[in-house]
Amino acid sequence: MKEDNYDVVIVGAGIAGAILAKELTEKKKRVLLLEAGKASDDYLSYLEVFYTALAKVPNSPYPNNPNAPSQNVLNLGPIPAGAPNLNGYMVQYGPVPFGSDYTRVSGGTTMHWLGHSFRMLPNDFKLHSKYGHGVDWPISYDDLKPFYEKSEWEIGVSADVEDQIYPGMGNNFFGKNYYYPMKSLPASYLDQKVAGGINGMKVKLGKNAYPLSVITTPQGRNSTPNKGYKPIGASWDNNIGQRCEGNSNCVPICPVQAKYNALKTLNKADQKYLTVINQAVASNLIIDPETNRIKGVTYKQYQSAQSSDHTSHTVQGKIFVIAAHAVETAKLLLASSAANSSDLVGRCLMDHPTMLTWGLMPEDIGSYRGPGATSHIPTFRDGAFRKEHSAFIVPVDNWGWLWGEFSPGSDVTRAINQLNLFGKKLRGYLDGFVSRQFGLQFEFEQLPQHANRVTIDPNYLDQLGNYRPVVHYDISDYTRAAMEAAKGVSDMIFAKLGVEDYTELQPRRYRLSPMERGQAIHSRAQGIWSALIAWERTNQIRSLTKTRNHGITKTCTSSDRAACRLLELPILR
Amino acid sequence: MKNKQSSVDDFLDLSSLLTGFDKVDLQGTGLAEIYRKEVLGIIGAQITTEIEKAGTAIYRKYRNREKLMEEAVRTEILSHAVLGPLAKNITSMWYLGVWNQMPQAWLDHVGIKQTAPSHVISADAYKESLVWRVVGSHPPGAKQPGYGTWSLPPKTR
Ligand SMILES: Cc1cc2nc3c(=O)[nH]c(=O)nc-3n(C[C@H](O)[C@H](O)[C@H](O)COP(=O)(O)OP(=O)(O)OC[C@H]3O[C@@H](n4cnc5c(N)ncnc54)[C@H](O)[C@@H]3O)c2cc1C
Ligand code: SF4
Secondary structure, eight states, rough: SSOOEEEEEOOOOSSHHHHHHHHHHHHTTTTEOOOSSSSSTTHHHHHHHHOSSSSTTTTTSOOOTTTSSOOGGGGOOOOOSSBBBBBSSSSSEEESSSOOOOOOSSSSSGOOOOOOOOOGGGGBBHHHHSSSSSBSSSSSHHHHHHHHHHHHHHTBBOOOOGGGOOOOSSSSSSSSTTTSOOOOOOOOHHHHHHHHTTOOOOEEEETTTEEOOOOOOOEEEEEEEOOOOOOOBTTTTTTTTTTTTSSSSSTTTTOOBBOOOOOHHHHSOOOTTEEOOEEEEEEEEEOOOOTOSSSEEEEEEEEOOOOEEEEEEOOOOOOOOEEHHHHHHHHHHTTTTTTTTOTTTTTTTOOOOEEEEEESSSHHHHHHHHSSSEEEEEEESGGGGTSOOEEEEEESSSTTTTTHHTTTTTHHHHHTTSSSSHHHHHHHHHHHHHHEEEEEEEEEEEOOTTTTTTEEOOOBBTTTOOOOEEEEEOOOHHHHHHHHHHHHHHHHHHHHHHHHOOOSSSSOEEEEEEHHHHOOTTSSSSOOBTBBBOBBBOOOOOGGGGTTTOOOOOOOOOOHHHHHHHGOOOGGG | OOSSSSSHHHHHHHHHHHOOHHHHHHEEEEEETHHHHHHHHHHHHHHHHHHHHHHHHHHHHHHHHHHHHHHHIIIIIIIIITTHHHHHHHHHHHHSSOOOOOHHHHHHHHTOOOOOOOOOOOOOHHHHHHHHHHHHOOOSSSSSOTGGGGSSSOOOO
16 A cells, blocks of 8 residues: 555546646645546647548547557447447447547546537426426536536636527526636637528427527637636647637647647646656555445556556545546446445446538538537527427537548548549539538437446456446437437428538448548548437546435536536535 | 659649649648659559659640640540559549558559558648648648638638
């Protein structure tokens, strides 16, 4: 055992761990932070790796580290009945592949998050009593509200309160004098075209008609600061990245760190009270049989990702926080038989399954410029339809068909190889075709389903002998019904805007051939399940302290995550 | 007269025909020599010289006469069993910064046993990939156009 006895030992230097480390060290608590991956003092080398990656998927810039592996969407594949897909780090039993990933380096998954920073709506907390589905939360929106405010100021969210009008938000959604730390980022040119075309348009879902609105998206990237806020630039030079420069690359890596990542918070921690051990993979929690509380963490420390050589250590502390990401946290608890009298650890795994629709606008809309999305349609986040199917949010994509078709790489390849174009005609064709590309993302709520879960199995271990996550995952009828409804919404929007629909809703192939990887010169993920492409949000709200109380392993966004963590802090006072 | 022109210049003539970009633009990417080396390394001198010669001849003869030029490129290069697939690959290399592995049938045909797999040629190749210029944007993660530019109408090109 290490002699040090820390006030708090945190496992994981992602946004959850970093915020805690910052808040606790500010209160002069001695904190040890164990991080499985490398320290991110070499951010620019990630960027170089990104440039030369053939398929520019979310994890492409980050080290492939067999000692602290993470899922890569390139390993997704169909799952044969009865046998798991073993291609990637996750052991996937499906029946639907869990299509998301996370990043195991210092800074965690915020390294490649998009930065959208939404709050949940009051009715999200009362889904069962209001709409007869899912469960009610033991807390309400109002309980969480002050922590949303705090985390928005920590992340540095850009938005104007007066633009943020959502269904069912009630009349005190934002505090009376609340403002975001930075002003809204400008809506993209194409957002303006879409808003001009569909604002106020009524769309019928079930018995009711819903008026569409297009509003700017709150996002964790730097714009013009409001009073009392100083934008935080790149971790290696604060003068860089003071404002979003329109690199259009928020996923997988912002070259200037204008987009928030957890390194910014970590840097703010009072280093006098903080000890960080990188390349230290927590593998077991030691439980005191008398008190039934955690008294130590065993971790495996390695020197190089290339070798499995490592040494094992144990540290002690008063309080332990497992902030290793929803999937890894569940794994660690299960591996240690900790906090699982309810048999709920790892259950109710969620994502936000995504459906893409795409087509050609009648004119050049200047696609492929700016942050991933600057506006969204909030109309279907709440309403009576939630009795029939789940809610969804609709970001208006600034990146054309990148995700649906690997455009424009695939357009180039097709124009050259199939259309036999070259020279000026090739240029003309691409110019006319690509700059009109338009896409909507429909991101769906999932309900807590016990069968959707992370488990462990001694047959599936990684190079250090730690468990690999074994995942069972499906999409319920409640969510699928929303997808149907959403396709109808998309059809109406496309009709109103005069968009030529190119959406391909057949199941898509999973694996990319080398040629296709060449086309995917910049793809966030690859086509998966009937254009349902699921990218992450796997967060458990539940923490060690709450495990026994209730059964929700709710996924939440980073800002939810931050708020949830902050909510738990008072117990430390 | 014949030997006066350097081979990189031949490669640029060919590339200009295939990409529809002026030689000066291609030269400006700083990648012409690197790309030529890439082709030479993967395909060998014989076929590379053959395609460069075909390209430079058409370029000199029909420059600025679009229709005749297109005709000649289609006849002499694109529909040629050996040169056609290679020409397509060189075009996509300029547009995407990626070398795509040559199709197996082609490799068998010309008798190449082992060949380079698909790869991004270099970080610069990615940054200079022509497709982004054509569509009035920039390679994601590089050549950032600046705050708020995305809210302005697209450039007329
Ligand atoms: C492509 C993509 C886009 C996203 N976009 C958005 C978005 O726009 N808005 C939004 O709100 N959310 C978004 N998310 C989700 C969001 O990024 C995550 O929910 C959030 O970052 C999770 O934070 P975390 O601290 O819980 O976990 P992580 O950020 O994953 O951090 C966990 C940390 O723990 C470390 N760790 C793991 N295992 C161990 C171990 N055994 N021992 C020691 N350390 C360990 C990891 O290395 C990592 O540093 C996105 C996710 C993805 C994948
Ligand atoms: S648009 Fe560019 S500069 Fe702005 S946050 Fe995204 S990657 Fe960073």
